[in-house]
Amino acid sequence: MAIFKLPDGRRLEVHKPGARLGDVLKELGLDPRLAKRIIGARVRSSSTGQGRAPEQYVDLYYRLPEDDSLELELLTPESPGAEWLYRHSLAHVLAQAVKRLFPKAKLAIGPPIEDGFYYDFDVPRPFTPEDLQKIEREMKKIVEANYPFERFEVSREEARKMLEEADEPYKLEILDELTEGETVSFYKDGEFVDLCRGPHAPSTGLVKHFKLLDVAGAYWRGDERRPMLQRIYGTAFYRKDDLERFLKQREEAAKRDHRRLGRELELFAMEDAVGPGLVLWLPKGVVVRRELERFEMEEHLKRGYQFVVTPHLGKAQLWETSGHLAYYRENMFKVDVEGQEYFVKPMNCPFHIMIYKSRTRSYRELPLKLAEYGTVYRNERSGVLHGLLRVRMITQDDAHIFCTPDQAEDVVAEVVELAFYLLGALGFRDYEIYLSVRDPQNLSKYAGTDEDWARAEAALEGVLNEKELPYKRMEGEAQFYGPKIDVHARDAIGRLWQLTTVQFDFVLPERFDCTYIAEDGREHRPYIIHRAIFGSLERFLGILIEHYAGAFPLWLAPVQAVVLPIADRHVEYGLNVLNRLREAGVRAELSYSPHKTLSARIRDAQLKKVPYMLVVGDREAKEGTVAVRLRTEEDLGPRPLDELIETLKRKIAERAEL
RNA sequence: GCCGGCGUAGCUCAGCAGGUAGAGCGGCCGCCUCGUAAGCGGCAGGUCGUCGGUUCGAGUCCGACCGCCGGCUCCA
Numbered sequence: 109m110a111i112f113k114l115p116d117g118r119r120l121e122v123h124k125p126g127a128r129l130g131d132v133l134k135e136l137g138l139d140p141r142l143a144k145r146i147i148g149a150r151v152r153s154s155s156t157g158q159g160r161a162p163e164q165y166v167d168l169y170y171r172l173p174e175d176d177s178l179e180l181e182l183l184t185p186e187s188p189g190a191e192w193l194y195r196h197s198l199a200h201v202l203a204q205a206v207k208r209l210f211p212k213a214k215l216a217i218g219p220p221i222e223d224g225f226y227y228d229f230d231v232p233r234p235f236t237p238e239d240l241q242k243i244e245r246e247m248k249k250i251v252e253a254n255y256p257f258e259r260f261e262v263s264r265e266e267a268r269k270m271l272e273e274a275d276e277p278y279k280l281e282i283l284d285e286l287t288e289g290e291t292v293s294f295y296k297d298g299e300f301v302d303l304c305r306g307p308h309a310p311s312t313g314l315v316k317h318f319k320l321l322d323v324a325g326a327y328w329r330g331d332e333r334r335p336m337l338q339r340i341y342g343t344a345f346y347r348k349d350d351l352e353r354f355l356k357q358r359e360e361a362a363k364r365d366h367r368r369l370g371r372e373l374e375l376f377a378m379e380d381a382v383g384p385g386l387v388l389w390l391p392k393g394v395v396v397r398r399e400l401e402r403f404e405m406e407e408h409l410k411r412g413y414q415f416v417v418t419p420h421l422g423k424a425q426l427w428e429t430s431g432h433l434a435y436y437r438e439n440m441f442k443v444d445v446e447g448q449e450y451f452v453k454p455m456n457c458p459f460h461i462m463i464y465k466s467r468t469r470s471y472r473e474l475p476l477k478l479a480e481y482g483t484v485y486r487n488e489r490s491g492v493l494h495g496l497l498r499v500r501m502i503t504q505d506d507a508h509i510f511c512t513p514d515q516a517e518d519v520v521a522e523v524v525e526l527a528f529y530l531l532g533a534l535g536f537r538d539y540e541i542y543l544s545v546r547d548p549q550n551l552s553k554y555a556g557t558d559e560d561w562a563r564a565e566a567a568l569e570g571v572l573n574e575k576e577l578p579y580k581r582m583e584g585e586a587q588f589y590g591p592k593i594d595v596h597a598r599d600a601i602g603r604l605w606q607l608t609t610v611q612f613d614f615v616l617p618e619r620f621d622c623t624y625i626a627e628d629g630r631e632h633r634p635y636i637i638h639r640a641i642f643g644s645l646e647r648f649l650g651i652l653i654e655h656y657a658g659a660f661p662l663w664l665a666p667v668q669a670v671v672l673p674i675a676d677r678h679v680e681y682g683l684n685v686l687n688r689l690r691e692a693g694v695r696a697e698l699s700y701s702p703h704k705t706l707s708a709r710i711r712d713a714q715l716k717k718v719p720y721m722l723v724v725g726d727r728e729a730k731e732g733t734v735a736v737r738l739r740t741e742e743d744l745g746p747r748p749l750d751e752l753i754e755t756l757k758r759k760i761a762e763r764a765e766l
Numbered sequence: 767g768c769c770g771g772c773g774u775a776g777c778u779c780a781g782c783a784g785g786u787a788g789a790g791c792g793g794c795c796g797c798c799u800c801g802u803a804a805g806c807g808g809c810a811g812g813u814c815g816u817c818g819g820u821u822c823g824a825g826u827c828c829g830a831c832c833g834c835c836g837g838c839u840c841c842a
Contacts, residue, residue: 221840234770282842293842304842324837325769332838336769339837371777380815380833489767491838675799702799711803725801737802 110172112149113181115142122172129180130168142184147314148193148307149180165192167307169259185314185346194309195220197257197297198247198318198344202227204300205246206340209239215302216278216328216337223354224343228326230278231338235323240340244320254313255298259306267292271303278328279303317351318344360601366653367495373658373666373716375649376496385493385500387646392666395695397649399664401481403763404505404530404641411522413477413507418459420483424449429619430458439486456482457613457638460508461620464634469624474634475511475519481645482506496650503645509637510622513560516635517567520593520610524571527595527608527641533763535655536597540604541577543568544592547584555589556614564612564635565591589615599655607648610639659717659739662756663763669696669756670713671734674706674725681729685722685749692753694760714739719766720756738766 112120124132133143148167166180183190199218206213206229218227235243262270264283271279283303286292295304297312309315319342326339345351370376375393382388389397405415421443427433432440432454441452453459460478469476483503492498511519528539545565546554554561568591572579579593586592590612596604613636616622623631642648652660662668669689673682682698689696699709706723713721722734727746734752736744747755759766 215842217842219841226840236771279842286842295842302842306842322836323770326838327768329841330839332768336838338770341837378834384833490833491767491769494835672802674801677799702797703795703805705798705800705805706802707800708804709802714803721802723802727801735801741803743802 109177111179112136113179114138115146115182115184115187124172125174127172128168129166129170129172132172133168133182145184146182147185147190147309149182150189152179152181165189165307167193167257167259168310169306185309190346191344192220193307194315194346195225195344196307197309197312198315198342199225199227200257200295200297200300200302200304200308201247201250201312202243202320202340202342203229203302204250204298205243206231207300208246209242214278215276217282218302224321224341226339226341228328228337228339230328230335234325235338235340240320240323243340247318247320250298250312251316251318252313253298254311256311257308258296259293259308260296261291261293264292267294267303270294270301274301276303315344315346317346317348318342319351319355357601361603361654364601364654364657365495366497366650369653369658370496370650373653375653375666378495383500384490385488385498387496387499387501393649395666396652396660396664397645400642400645400649400652401505403533403663407526407530408477408479408507411477411526413479416460416463416478416480418456418463418480418482419453420485421445421450421452422458424451426458426462427451430461431615431619432458439488441485441487452485453482454484454486456480456484456504456506457508457616457636458620460506461616461622461636464508464510464622465620469510469634471512471624471626471632474624475509475515477507477509479505479507496646496653499644499646501646504640505642505645506638506640509639510624510634511637512624512626512632513563513635516564516612516637517570519637520567521571521574523608523610523637523639523641524575524577524593530641531595531597531607534652535600535661536607538598539577540596540598541572541579542582542585542594542596543572543579544582544585544587544594546586546591550584553588554586555618560612560614560635561591564614568593568610568612587611589613599651600657601654605651607643607651608639608641609643610637612636613638659719661763661765662719663760665717665719666695667697667716667718668694668760669720669722670716670718671696671698672706672709672713672721672723673698673700674723676702678724678726678729682724685724685734688749688753689756692757694753694756710737714741722752740766 110122112122114120120136122132129149133146148165149170151164151166183193185194196219199220203215203218210231212232214230216228216230218225267283268280271283283292293305294301295306295308320340321343322341324339324341325336328334328337343351343354345354370393373392374390375396376390377388378386379388424433427440436454440454443450443452460480463478464476481503483501485501488498488500493500509519546561572593592609592611594606595608596606598604617633617636622634622636624634626632671682671686673679679700682700686696686698699713701709710721717739719739721737721739723737724734728734731746733746733748735746736752738744
């Protein structure tokens with residue numbers, strides 16, 4: 109029995125195994141206006157098993173299965189999820205337009221994706237921006253023509269013949285990879301036919317609001333040994349407003365670009381002469397960074413962490429022991445020290461372990477939490493470097509926790525609590541949590557004992573359940589050395605960033621022969637839990653810059669207040685105000701230049717996103733006040749200086765936004 | 767690393783039938799002494815990413831290198 113959920117919320121029970129969705133709809137006696145609007149469905153299987161996806165999108169050609177115990181949510185073009193159908197169709201329209209304009213182009217794949225769709229082509233010459241415009245115009249014609257999408261199924265042999273005639277080598281490769289017994293289907297609209305699983309919108313004219321966004325190289329099958337194809341990205345929305353909103357949001361993201369803001373606000377610089385992926389932190393950027401570190405450090409100390417400082421280099425032998433040379437050598441920088449091989453550290457673990465091992469440890473001092481703002485260097489491939497988000501110098505807010513197996517769950521709980529506290533204070537309130545565990549099909553590839561794994565996975569899972577945190581369980585996503593929790597946080601404009609990670613490590617305690625003396629007087633093996641909250645400070649600050657669009661909350665702002673004397677004769681009083689602020693611990697500057705009007709200097713402060721602007725003129729000098737303007741353009745009027753200083757001190761201490 | 771695009775003053779960019787460099791912003795100076803997002807005027811600032819080639823002559827054409835930007839497992 110299939111349950112049909114109608115767009116108006118009604119539910120119908122249908123039993124028509126083997127029938128096509130489009131035909132079934134005709135027999136339901138629905139309001140014809142409604143029936144005409146239905147373009148497909150989201151299918152949820154109520155019985156899992158036999159490789160059936162838990163959720164899939166289907167079009168009107170979909171055949172209800174023999175075992176039709178499922179729920180079909182019928183979709184109109186406006187329904188959430190319907191975009192997966194029509195974007196897929198737009199990908200075909202894109203390919204159709206390319207084929208018309210560039211008949212030699214070979215088709216690869218063209219799926220719908222998160223915010224749009226793409227199609228990969230093998231073409232003799234790469235597409236230019238002008239080509240994109242031409243292609244887009246051709247697509248408009250195809251949309252205008254409103255060709256219906258027709259599905260037909262053929263035998264494997266027939267499909268092979270068709271694709272050989274069409275000379276589509278990539279499609280042939282796809283055909284060959286289809287598993288035995290899988291239906292081979294084509295979709296046809298107008299003159300264009302494409303091997304395709306579907307689903308599709310009923311016709312090319314359904315969605316008129318689309319835009320081609322970018323063209324980029326992409327390897328066939330994502331494999332760098334295979335041919336480089338040309339990928340065209342586009343997006344599409346049923347409603348024009350939604351397309352415009354999406355394009356605006358892209359512009360908004362571009363405006364927040366941390367590389368631009370970093371330069372404009374003088375937070376950091378990257379110079380060709382220094383080297384790619386290496387960051388120069390400017391004074392204002394360091395203020396933000398230090399404040400962040402100070403906040404984080406305080407919270408760590410409250411929870412019993414101890415800070416350490418370790419070298420930037422270590423002998424080859426150390427990295428041999430840790431296994432980094434075996435598994436990570438490509439990313440490590442080698443240094444010659446008096447004829448001996450050293451490596452710049454890509455991680456802090458071996459050093460923290462050496463600190464642990466610097467004397468005999470008792471169970472009484474566990475859990476031992478060693479933390480470090482350790483700058484590590486990794487030789488990231490040049491092509492992946494990106495502003496602060498992907499660099500070669502990485503300052504981790506790193507810690508290694510040495511604990512007994514019994515303590516593992518409490519330790520994890522504390523880390524998770526700490527992470528949410530710190531991220532929450534910075535305005536990250538929406539998370540996606542991933543629990544990565546072993547692949548039950550392939551247990552042999554993991555280090556450590558079954559007992560340790562079971563225990564660690566239970567600890568991680570136990571904490572998430574205890575705190576009632578929703579999470580996704582990722583089978584087989586664990587590292588070979590241990591299971592982990594990853595936290596992705598959503599920023600102010602809705603993008604997700606992977607930040608916190610908590611990982612068990614069953615390899616390093618063995619390799620370094622870490623031990624502690626337990627109550628029984630014997631040596632036992634500790635667990636090592638590797639964790640970082642913000643991850644890399646470079647990357648996190650890049651994220652924060654974009655999250656706040658450069659307008660940092662008061663406590664993080666590089667300049668918290670700027671004093672603005674109106675004319676020459678107010679500078680003296682302005683300097684008094686400045687000194688009072690600085691004595692009170694407020695980061696303040698005075699902005700005065702005989703070349704610049706007050707308006708111009710206010711504009712400067714506004715562009716630098718300074719939270720408080722304090723205008724001083726005759727009235728203020730006489731009355732011992734300052735006229736307060738906020739960067740939100742709110743005018744608070746004159747305030748007694750003493751009162752304002754107290755307010756600022758309080759707000760900074762509270763880590764208030766403004 | 768690979769594919770494509772790009773690389774002119776601190777920033778954003780113009781200049782390209784190859785004849786030897788320009789604007790705005792910013793900086794500095796002067797006038798103005800100014801009440802909440804740009805007052806007016808002047809000056810300085812460039813081995814046109816680097817190296818090599820073609821040419822009487824190269825920012826402009828060719829090649830190599832360096833760097834930046836977009837992308838490279840969201841599977842018909």
